[in-house]
Amino acid sequence: MTTVLRYAAFTTDPSGGNKAGVVLDATELTDDRMLAVAAELGYSETAFLTPLGGRDYRVRYFAPTMEVPFCGHATIAAAVAVAEQTGPGDLVFETKAGTVPVAVDEELRATLTSVEPHVQEVDQADLQEALAALDWSAADLDQSLPPRFAYAGARHLVLATATRERLADLSYDFDRLATFMTAHDLITLQLVWRESAAVFHVRDPFPVGGVVEDPATGAAAAAFGAYLRELGQAGPDARLTLHQGEDLGSPGLLHVELRSGDPRVRVSGAAVRLTD
Structure with missing residues (x-):
């Protein structure tokens, strides 16, 4: 056993x-x-x-x-x-x-200290398919945080929304999004709303894993840190706080650290053993 x-x-x-x-x-x-x-x-x-x-x-x-x-x-x-x-x-x-x-x-x-990350642009056709699967529109996006594929051990699509309300209202086409993600070797979508320069709220659909939504996603947090650095939206020694799981009633807190001279991303958090 x-x-x-x-x-x-x-x-x-x-x-x-x-x-x-x-x-x-x-x-x-x-x-x-x-x-x-x-x-x-x-x-x-x-x-x-x-x-x-x-x-x-x-x-x-x-x-x-x-x-x-x-x-x-x-x-x-x-x-x-x-x-x-x-x-x-x-x-x-x-x-x-x-x-x-x-x-x-x-x-x-x-x-944890991630493997070396990388970030790639998203072409318009792929963006439109992802938005359609999410039932989002281009008008929902935060234009200051453009869509990107980001990797720091697993591959994610980062999509930033302009409003917290849009992030909270998540109802997507499970099969369509899973098909899109499989075609692009994605583990989750990192859906983001920026509260401030160093505080973000995130959600991560995970249909390719058979799960509607991941409540707290460390691999995506690492990829997101690399994404912000690539875009010049985070300094060389930035410390970021990510809130995730609030919309599922399972709040979690992820801390992301960037260090100058090291391309890798550090992600920190607690864990508690479950006994019931």
Whole structure:
């Protein structure tokens, strides 16, 4: 029998954040078994760890319907789970996206450092299809934050809306958006409303994973940090706060840090173990 620990990530409240499964030793598990465990649990992702020696782990991430190359909230959850058993400190997660260092402090708050990110423009036809699937119009967009594909371990489409009301009113065509995302190798859409220069509210549809919406998305947060830096909308040493999950009744808090001289993006948050 596979032991699956359950956590809520990017929160200290068990009723908030994004739930993740964690398997601390998946050495003997096949791909089919990992997918079945993730599907049975039903969370956005479950992290499967294989110890490599010391504080290094191979980590694979499965959503209910697919494997994803990298998942931020399950990384935070897995790091806290390891730290609860072995103590705080530095970890190294070897993922399909690359090497992801994770530091866990004495308060069991984890900070992941992404793989090197990149940002790409979106052509008009792709933008129109994404908007149609969301039932959004071009008039809903914030023209100061143009659409971009952004990657920091997983690929996302960043779309910024001009109003908080538009972000709150999310009802999309599940199959149409999933088809679009599959064609463009997207894990989520990062839908954004800017409250201030350093505070944002975000939502992440995740139909390709069999989930209507991801409540707190660390991989997308890292990609979004890279996006803001690419556009010159964030300074070289910026600290950003992302609020996510409020519209789902599961609020989470993600902290994004950019450092001058380092193209990678750091994403921090808490995690709490679920016992019920």
